[in-house]
Every structure is written in C-alpha cells, then in structure tokens.
Amino acid sequence: MKADNFASVVARFIQALKVPVTSKSVREQLLIHPDYGTFRAISDVLDNWKIPNAAYCLKFDQLADVPTPYIAQLKGAEFAVVTKRSERAFVVSNEDWRNKSLTIEEFRDSYSGYILVAEKEAHSAEPGYLSKRMNEVLESIRIPFVIACIIFFLISFFALNSSYLRSFNARITTLLLIKTCGVLVSMVLLIQNIDENNPLIQKICGAKEQRCNAILSSRAAKITAQLSWSEVGFFYFAGTWLLTLFSQGSLNYLATIALLNALALPYTFFSIYYQGVVAKQWCVLCCSVQAIFWIEFFLTSNQLFHHFNFNGWRELYLIFLLLAVPVIMWIFVKPYLAASKQIAPLQLQLQQFKFNRNRFHQLLEQEANYKLPDGMDTLILGDPDAKLTLTMVSDPFCGPCAKIHRTLEEWLPLRSDIKLQVVFYTPSDEDDERNKVASTLLSLQDTENDNYLRKAMHDWYRKRKFQKWSKKYRKDIHRNTQHMLNMSREWCRMAEIATTPTLFLNGRRLPKGYQSEDLRYFI
Template sequence: MIFDKLINYLKLDKQEFIFQFNSHPNYPSALAFSDTLNFMGVKNDAYELDKEYWDELPEEFIAIVDNSFSLVKKAGNSYSVYSEKANTLNKEDLHKKSTDFVLLFEKTENAESKAAVNLKPILYIVFAIVLIYSFLSQTLYEALFNVLSLAGVYISLELFNQKFGNTSSVIGSICGDTTASQAANSCDKIIKQDKTSILGLKFADFSLIYFTGLVVLGLFLPTTAYIVKGFTFVSVLAIGYSLYIQAFVEKTFCRVCLLIISILVGQLVVSTLLFENISFGIGTLLLTAILWIIIFSAVLYVNNLLSYKETLQKSNAKNLRFKRNYELFKSQLVDNEKIEFRDNETFSLGNKDAKLHISIVSNPYCGFCKDAHKIMEDLLEKYPEQLSAQLRFNYFPEKANEKYTKLISDFTNIYHNKPEKEFLKTVEEWFETKDESKISTKSTATEGSENLNPIIEMSKDNTDAGLTFTPVFIINGHQFPDKYDREDIWFFIDELIEDEDF
C-alpha cells in the first residue's frame, strides 16, 4: 500500500512509518494505520461516516480513496487527494472512489521530531562548491563537463535511495505514472528488475560510483583529462548494454535510464572535442585507481549496510506483528498473579471511576523511573476520562533521610492543595532537575505538618507484594509482563480500555 504524498505532507519519517505500520498486528487495516499515526505523533480519530455528512468535515481529513489511505483537502468545489500521487477530484468522483472511512487528525510537535534528518542541504552545498570552483577556476567546457557529472551523481543518488524504499519525486516526475496501465513508461521494469549483481551492486549503483569519480577527477582538469577521456570512451559499452536490455530484453524504455545515457553521451562529446593535447602520467593513473577503489568501497559498504538494515527491519516487523498482538499481550499480563492492594487513594490521578487502573511503583531517586513516569503522564493526558492511575512511592521513614522525608511531604502537600496537573508537573520537574529546593518552593508543608502514614502503608503493601525494585507498572492488579518494554503499552492501551472482560 503506497501513500507517499500523505507521509510527505505530514512530514513523517517514511521508513519508520512503514516499519511501524507493517509490524502492527492488524496490518494493513484502518486500525493499524490509525495506531501508527498516533505512535508517530499525529493524533487522530476514525469514523464510519455516510457521504451525506462529508460536507461537515474539516478542510483536511484522511480517507480511503481507490483502496489507498489518502489525504483529502477541500479546494473550493473540488478536492485535492494525496496518496501515491496528487490528484484533483470533484465531489461526485471523490464519493464514488471512497469508502465511508474517514480519519480526522491533529498534528503535534512529536510528529515533527520524528521526521528523518534531511541530508539534501549538505549535498546541495557540496554541489554549489563544486560549481563555483568549476566556473571560477576552469574553462567553460571543463565546467560544463563537471555540471554533467553532478547531474549524473544526483540522479544516481535518487535511484540508490529509491532502491531502499525512499520515494524520489525527481524520479517520479521523470518516469511518469508507474501504475500497471502505464507500464510502457515505467522505470520499475528496468531498474527494480535489474538482474546485474556484482558484490550486491546493481547496474544503477555503478552509475553512482562512475559519476562520483568523474566529479572528483573533473576538479583537476586538465591534469586528469587523459583519464577522464578514457572513462568517457569506456562508457560507450555501458550505453550499448543499457540500450540492448531496454530494446531487446525488457522491450520497454526507461526514461531515467535514457536521461543518464544522454548525460554520458554529452560527456563523451565534450571530452572528444575539447580534451586535446593531453599528457599521461603514471602518478595520475595510480591516484585515479586509488580514488575508484575508495569510492567503490564506500558505495559497497553503504549498500550492504542499508541492505542489512532493510532485511533486519522486515524480520523485526514480522516479529513485532506477533509480539504486538493484543491477545498474546493480555495472556502474558493475566499470567502474572493478581496483586490486591488495600484501599489507599494517596496520589490517585485521572478518573477514579475508570475501569482501567494503572499503578506505578517507583522511587523519586530512581534513575530509571523518569521515563516510566513520563509514560504515565502522557497516558493521563491522552486518556483523562478512560484511565485512573496511582503513584506508589516506596517510602520508609526509618530508612529515609531528612531530604527524602521533606520531598515526600512536599509531594503530599502539593497533591492535596493544588490541581492534579500542577502535581503531575511538579513530579515531572523533580525527575528533570532532582532539585529539592525547587519542589519546596511550591509547597507549604512544614516539618510534621503532613500525614505520611498512608504513604508508609502503601509502601508496606508494595513490599508485601515483592515490589521492591522500581519502576514497576501494574495494570488492574497485574504486573506489566517482563517480555515487553514499558513503551509497548501504547500499542495496547486502546484495546485495554475497550476490553470489557479485563
């Protein structure tokens, strides 16, 4: 299922999104898509909505158009639809091609933070430096040769990235529609089905090696003119091979391949007409050989690294799809003996009448507890009415020093006298700073003014249940399974809330 335009619009990391989507136990359902968006920081709600009510929808929403999850944007009397590519549909065509599924979303800062690092600006800077040097320090035709080499590098890099699942708008615009009905213009048949393999490198990968080498050699023209001219003549073999495969084997022409061939022909013409009276040096030849070895090794290393990563991600996706199955998680959860705590509402949060209750056993001075508390805070923020929670700090006065006692007293005072959000913010600030004085400024507690007996009793209950190591998540009395990471709760929280039998 392809939804490149949608992912690009939401500024999500495509590889991360596809990995999480594929690893969802309900893949490729609408639930899997919705949960993945939530995981990537795009809050959303899904509905089955009759078309007659679609006029009431926001300006932007997600729908299933032509069996693909698509971003739909109202544009006057028409709709812009973004999925594999961008289309414009009128209201009647949109309703005809869509299901009743709609998903309303809200982007958050978290979505931006998960976006992949964009290395293209660095590439453009390098290209700019090469171009400036070429036009300032070389002849016009030598500079033209370097421009052609840079064009070859850019297109080859786009092909290289596309091989590992990254969408290229440049390649897409050159190749045109890649659907089955447009197979004659498709690059897939030539590029993706390339049977060439030398140490795992495809024919298109060698164009990246070739043009990168020419960019470096081109900077030293005319000293390297003899070497450059030799390579451009050798490229005739590659041109002939590519044309033969397209014309007689696959019987279709690849536009991007023809563009690369045009670049090669252009370099051949420039080198034939302009590189004359050139000399040959053994030193230059030796340095050229070292250059090609370095570039070949670098491309081979990156190719193998990305291939391994891709294989690993596919394997992990299958494993995680099994691991993230709710029924499996639930069976592991209820296998843990149920813990019965005595009634104690100290540090109780959320909706106390909610049927799903989560407790976290922790210690304010525990270094690992910070992330666990953050998960709890985020859960309460997202599900304030569906979730009840309790912070169960382990505190024993006979073992605690004066600072710890004062900190627990301050927490108790703030909990009883300030709004819940302020209490949670205080706990969060504590784990960020570990500064008792900052917490003390928010409290009016004095020595002995707070009743700490409920916390002491709660701590004894924790100890009686064997909960001495922190942090520990407890869901409706069952300890969170050891086979899962605490962050995995995000994959099951909706089903836990909706599970009437749990």
C-alpha cells in the same frame, strides 16, 4: 496499503487542520497502535492531541454536506485527504499527490464509503511541539548541510589554489558539467537499487507505468548478484568527475577519461537493444545515461589519439586513486543503505507483533497478581472507583520515574476509567528527603483536592529540588504517613521490586518489553 500512505495521509490531514503536531510524532504514534491502518488508529492518535473526531459511513452523494478537510478511505485500503470540493472536482492529497484535482467520476470510482472528520480546538496540540519541531527541522537539513559543507570546502580549495582555476577552459568546464549530470543520474539509479518505491523514482519514471522499475529490476540490470550496472555507472561518472575536476588540463588525465568513455560505449548499444527489443519498455533514467555517454564522446574523442606520457608513477597513482575513491566509498556505504531499507518494514512487523492486543493480555495474565494489603494507603490520582487501576512503584528521586510520570500526565486525564495508584519505595530513614517528599504527597491527599495534588506531583517531578518545593507544599503532616511508607516498603519487598519505576495493571506486573506509553492503546 503502503505503510507510507497511512502515516503520510494522517500527517497531511493534521497539517490541513493547522494543529501543531510533528510528522515524526504522527508516524511514531500510528506505528505503535494495535489497529494500524484503520480509522480507529487515526481516531485514537487524534485523541492524544485533543483533536475531536468521528468516523462515518456515507454514500457518495452525502459527501456534499461534509466540510473539508476530511480523510476518505479509498478502494484498495488506501487513504487520502480531501482538502476541497467543488461541483466538478475533489482536491485530494496523499503520499504522492499534493492537492491533486480528481473529477467527480474519478473520485466516485475510488471512494470506499468511509470518512473521518475532525475539528481543531483551542487546546489541540502536541505537548512539547516547539522542541520536537526544532529537532525535526535539524534532522531534515542534515544531509543538505553535509552537501553544502562539501561544496564550501571545494570552493575554498580552488579559491586557495588558483592554479586549478586557471587550468579550466571552456571544454573542461563543459565536460565537468556533463559529468555532474551523469553523477546525479547515476545517484538516482542507486536510490532505485536500494528502494524501488522511492517517491523520487516514481515521479521521474511514472508511478503507474513502472517502466523504470521493470528495466532496473530485470536480470539484465545486474552483472552479478552483488553488482549492478547502476553501480558501475556511478563508479564511472563519479571517478571521471574527480579526474576532470583535478586534471589541471593534464592531457594524460583527459586521455584517460576519453579511453574510459570509449570502453563504455558498447554498453549503450546493449542497453538500447534490451529496452527497445527485449523488454519493449523505455527507462527515462537509462536513456539519459546513454545520451550522456555519447555527449562525452563528442567532447573527448580527439583525446583518444594522445600518447600517454606519464612522468613517473605519481601521476598514474593519482589517476587510480581518484577512480578508486567512489568504489571504496560505496563498499562502505552500501551495507548501511541496504540495512536502512529493511529497518522500516521490520520495525512495522515488530510493532504489529508487540502491539497485538490478544498477545499483550495473554502475557499480562501470566504475571502473578500482587494485591495491596488491607489498610495500606497509597497516592490515588483519578476516580477511586475507576474500573482499571494502574499502579506505579516510584522513588521520588528516580529520573525514569519522572519521565513516566510526565507520560502518564499527558494521557491519563483523557481516561475517566483509569486511576493511577502510586506506591512509594523509599528508605527506612525518616530524615531521608525521599521519605519527606513521599510523606508530604500522602498528607496532601488528605487535605487538598485532586488538582492540587496533581500540581504538587508535577512540580516535584519537573525539577526534583526538595528545598524549594518543600517551602511551597510541605505543610503540617496530618497523619502517620511513616507507617504507610513502611507498609509500602514491605509490600515492594514481597512483590520483588528490584528497580523503579515498576508498573502494574490491575495488580499484574507489566510484561517485559512494554512501557507506560504503550498502555494507552491496550486499555
């Protein structure tokens, strides 16, 4: 199973259900699940966003009664979203297909026998969806925005320097368009060099035949271990594109372009020979490059007989500078692109190692067990008799504590088998506002119900403005809460609490490297 298949299918399924959840959140939540790549992972993630769901093992003939959309597991451990079904076909989507129609026979041959169905409810949604969606949109337009800025600056430059525009005749304009095509094709080839499974490459070349990958991944596609023909092609097209753009009709510039093109032509014979005779496969992108070379030749061949007449070193220096710009740029950019390709699989491996249930529980068992002493009172949220106890040592004015509280507030209400126990670690000064907040919450536990206490904690951690909050919630203190806080303080010292927040699960400190948001899939 390809990593992008699993996340893409779940994201498309949620979109088909019309539940407001960002694709980024889908990927992040699936990635940290210990059972990544299974229906259990999908079910747990859907539960996070209050989307009722269930998985079934059904024979193919039973699918006629299943309402769409649903996720079907295909043979080969891959998944697809079934968005529509008719008497003749299934309409499915995945990371490569968008509402692709498969015949009944095609779908039957690939169906594994397992599906997952879900239904949107009124409260189904991702908390904070609007802000997360805005961030996702801004991230998606970052590269187009940069490209648009470059185009804007180029247009502005030529608008302010009209002499450049006057030098553009029909032949130079045509040559510039051809060079632009060459730059675009060579950039696609560079993408293949970095990521051979890129969807753009597969769409251009055909995902099944893999003809482009077979040619571009061969030994003949490289000059050295560090330099490929694709990179040389990019240097050529990008460099000569800049020469054409800034030539101002200079015959020396055009003659240089013609000479470089003539030097590149022998490569076209080698490429065609290798594809047709040796590999016996044709690469659409490679053939496009060769065609562009020859079209350029017919446009510039008459400049080959021009005698170079450089007026000093300035013009020669500018030619070398323009040709060197793409090379220098690529030297700096390539390592970052290569590293980015490795990040996703390494991150997946790291997450699968970290979120291994057996490993987590082994590490947890190695931690010391700190039981609360008899008579020590704490703040309890949830069923006091719950099987699992999550203890959070908190400082009311601690920023990270507020963040963890918000995280726990999202998913703990979904778990009736877990109670949250809050131990306040506050100063000994009774007049300290941290003490006052803690004593107020402890007092509310005696006089108010669980929902009121949750609201009081929510309101506090949302803004942490004592004066305003105390007017609403700080009432008569009904018991000796200060004695309780003193006991909590002594226990924190005994447990060697150095920072807040600190989390304990059933009395054992959470192992290093694990956060509150990681717990939902372990317990």
